[in-house]
Amino acid sequence: MSDTVDVLVIGAGIHGAGVAQVAAAAGYSVRLLEQYSEPAQGTSSRSSKLIHGGLRYLEGFHFGLVRESLRERALLLKNAPELVHLTPMHIPLYGHSQRGPLLIRAGLSLYAVLGGMRRENRFQQLPRSQWEQLDGLETTGLRAVFRYFEAQTDDAALTRAVLHSAQQLGAGILFDTCVTTVELSPEGGIAHYQSGGRSQSLSFRALVNAAGPWASEVLEKVSPAQSVPAVELVRGSHIVLPGALSAAYYVESPRDHRAVFALPWHGHTLVGTTEGLYQGDPGAVSAPQDEIDYLLETWRHYFTSSPGEKNVRILESFAGLRVLPSSQGLLSARSRETSLVVDRCSQPRLLSVLGGKLTTYRSTSERVIQRLAGSLPERVPRADTREIQL
Ligand SMILES: Cc1cc2nc3c(=O)[nH]c(=O)nc-3n(C[C@H](O)[C@H](O)[C@H](O)COP(=O)(O)OP(=O)(O)OC[C@H]3O[C@@H](n4cnc5c(N)ncnc54)[C@H](O)[C@@H]3O)c2cc1C
Numbered sequence: 001m002s003d004t005v006d007v008l009v010i011g012a013g014i015h016g017a018g019v020a021q022v023a024a025a026a027g028y029s030v031r032l033l034e035q036y037s038e039p040a041q042g043t044s045s046r047s048s049k050l051i052h053g054g055l056r057y058l059e060g061f062h063f064g065l066v067r068e069s070l071r072e073r074a075l076l077l078k079n080a081p082e083l084v085h086l087t088p089m090h091i092p093l094y095g096h097s098q099r100g101p102l103l104i105r106a107g108l109s110l111y112a113v114l115g116g117m118r119r120e121n122r123f124q125q126l127p128r129s130q131w132e133q134l135d136g137l138e139t140t141g142l143r144a145v146f147r148y149f150e151a152q153t154d155d156a157a158l159t160r161a162v163l164h165s166a167q168q169l170g171a172g173i174l175f176d177t178c179v180t181t182v183e184l185s186p187e188g189g190i191a192h193y194q195s196g197g198r199s200q201s202l203s204f205r206a207l208v209n210a211a212g213p214w215a216s217e218v219l220e221k222v223s224p225a226q227s228v229p230a231v232e233l234v235r236g237s238h239i240v241l242p243g244a245l246s247a248a249y250y251v252e253s254p255r256d257h258r259a260v261f262a263l264p265w266h267g268h269t270l271v272g273t274t275e276g277l278y279q280g281d282p283g284a285v286s287a288p289q290d291e292i293d294y295l296l297e298t299w300r301h302y303f304t305s306s307p308g309e310k311n312v313r314i315l316e317s318f319a320g321l322r323v324l325p326s327s328q329g330l331l332s333a334r335s336r337e338t339s340l341v342v343d344r345c346s347q348p349r350l351l352s353v354l355g356g357k358l359t360t361y362r363s364t365s366e367r368v369i370q371r372l373a374g375s376l377p378e379r380v381p382r383a384d385t386r387e388i389q390l
Helices: 014-025 055-060 063-079 101-114 128-133 155-168 212-219 289-303 361-375
Strands: 004-010 030-033 084-094 142-153 172-174 177-185 188-195 198-209 231-241 248-252 259-265 268-272 276-278 316-325 339-342 350-354
Touching (some): 014 198, 030 155, 030 177, 055 063, 063 084, 101 142, 128 142, 198 361, 212 231, 212 316, 231 289, 248 289, 259 289
Parallel strands (some): 004 198, 030 172, 084 248
Antiparallel strands (some): 177 188, 188 198
16 A cells, blocks of 8 residues: 555544644644535534633533643643634623622632633632723623633634644645545555545545544444444524624523623624534534524623614624534533544544534644554654644
8 A cells, every 4th residue: 555644634624633733743644635625614613712711611520621721722822822812701790690709709710720820810800890891781780790811713714724734744635525435444444535526545544533513424434334422413503793892701691591602703792602402414504593582682681781772783693513422411511521432442543533622622633643643653753733833
């Protein structure tokens, strides 16, 4: 097999881009195949654009995930200062809020400790005298406002930057290329794909299925047949409203107390998200009217006190799909940990990335390549992704 790549990656979302970068930095030959003509056409342009520790994951005791996320956030702030910046985030607490000041203070303290007590992890409770400066936030019934820092990015731009870095390290990227079938063999396998109207094939030593919400579909194309993990697609919708907020806010939906955020976003305001099970083509997902209404209702509840402001114009709406483990109970309580699924325990040839976060794409990609290292030849590393500027 002369034309065999070490690592073949399916998908040019943030995980595919991250895996291609880490693999190329580790010295492996890498090829990435993407069905669309540009990167980040799936979930990685439809996220909430936060590079965050995930304050609310503390309620589920996911301390490891929060620590890892804050560590990766610190790296991105250092290595991608033009793509990732800190934004003050406010948590207003009202008489009707489900979480009280003591709980929020405890959560933010733990968040700061898990983040290594860096300056960007400090928080404060705002004095009443500053409440009027909060973008017209409703103050009736307001008991306390906490301010801490989250980081924001442009998810598609971040994905493009990571992919560009992978290319500079030697990874080959093919767009408009859809993987149709995969045959595994003892020493790797062969992927068949359609590109430019032609059927082509490529041999690999290890295949990474970074197809996001299409990952189960990709697994169904593999022979011998693979078991498809029990996951569900959960839609998260966003709306974009005119006028930029000066800072970001986490509020509770007046309908069901779920956390909803409002963020400044490219001169406008981004409000999200919802959670609802989705079945169907991942490429066709969009925000349904009832989820748009839910977000608008929350926005109006907290930010439009005068009747004239109630007729808010929606500039845009979009939705993305989370890949979450199937289980009973609240969708918001399901684990946000990334799951790496392999075809066999020893020397895997196929690894699927399921779920995960934009924030932790680099550490997830490191784990992917470490898991596959036993199936790959020795190579001389070219770079360390913790040091690469984006
Ligand atoms: C609503 C929502 C909000 C979120 N907010 C945040 C947030 O604020 N912060 C955060 O850290 N994380 C957030 N996340 C999580 C984060 O966005 C995702 O974990 C991440 O974008 C997933 O990237 P991915 O590369 O796995 O998948 P995707 O970005 O979906 O990429 C998969 C790619 O695979 C390609 N593909 C599929 N099948 C094939 C095939 N057969 N051949 C070739 N190519 C194929 C697709 O075209 C696509 O480009 C959010 C997720 C959602 C849904």
